[in-house]
Amino acid sequence: DYNIIAFIGLGAMGKPMVVNLATNLVRRCADVVLRVYDIADGPGQELQKLFPDTVQNADSARAAVSDADIVFSMLPEKDHVISAYLDPRTGIVSTLGPDSAKILIDCSTIDTATSLHVKSEVAKVAPRTSFYDCPVSGGVLGAVKGTIAFFMGCLPSDSNLPHLTKLLEFMGNKIIPCGGPSLGLAAKLSNNYLSGIITIATSEAMDMGMRAGIDPMSLASVFASGTAQNRQCDMFNPVPNVCPQAPSSKGYRGGFRVELMKKDMGLAVDMARQVGAKNVLGLCGLGVYTAASAAEDCKGLDSRVVYRYLGGKEN
Ligand code: NAD
Helix, strand or coil, rough: CEEEEEEECCCCCHHHHHHHHHHHHHHCCCCEEEEEEEECCHHHHHHHCCCCEEEEECCCCCHHHHHCEEECCCCHHHHHHHHHCCCCCCHHHHHHCCCCCCCCEEECCHHHHHHHHHHHHHHHCCCEEEEEECCEEHHHHHHHHHEEEEEEEECCCCCCCHHHHHHHCEEEEEEEEEECCCCCHHHHHHHHHHHHHHHHHHHHHHHHHHCCCHHHHHHHHHHCCCCCCCCCHHHHCCCCCCCCCCHHCCCCCCEEEEHHHHHHHHHHHHHHHHHCCCHHHHHHHHHHHHHHHHCCCCCCCCCHHHHHCCCCCCC
């Protein structure tokens, strides 16, 4: 249905998402051009080399999106999203006019207010253009494997959803319409709040049992077969060498950086305040991730490094 798709932000998540998108477009012999852009030069050039007939590396966001039908963005934080969309000279919105009928999909994890602000600025300039918040879950590995979940800020009845689903399925395997503008982000922040707290609880429970003398593998099997069963324990166990493929077994490299978890916990705590929800554990969790992000032996590593930050025994 599209001739030109733009993708802005080619980092840990964006780049493998483009690889999957391009691979599937090539496989289906779709006559689509993918225009990609990142403020860093490397990733766009690499993608163009990998898919010379499909990917074009643009030298600005404006150039990437100006005649695109659909635009994806995958940027780290709120300020990057504001700059990419609303910069008066170079921003995506500066390329729109009253007749533009594009679809803009922001996959970044940011606060709901910023997303709603960008959506309303788009609507002012280009009422026929749709803007969706559509954050993802599943991590870098999920982005590489094409198994991420998309939490879309729209109703299940949204008329764009059927054809967007086909495109999103090139990059992920679950598309959940969360009910309306910014609710994809509200869902994502609720999800990361929960997984961040579960990571801390798993770290503490593993350390407690191990200090009492239980072998870490036995302890992980106990949790896996009991009421404590959870994915942080089963697949991403924070104790090194319990799950061979987990970041903890590779020096906490790869995975989801502790700084990103700190950001998401902060966003979740702010959201809880705004909607009047109690958030006792969230505040503790934010404190832990903030301190771990500043600790020399934890910063820059996978968020499961909180186990180390909390003084857990490393075997
Ligand atoms: P990243 O820092 O690896 O990549 C972001 C990219 O955006 C970088 O390459 C950067 O150069 C580029 N960029 C910044 N400003 C730009 C601009 N104005 N125009 C064009 N490019 C720009 O971050 P990431 O890990 O890919 O995460 C992106 C988003 O996805 C974040 O909001 C994060 O919270 C969320 N997320 C990450 C993961 C994960 O496991 N890494 C999982 C789910 C969701």
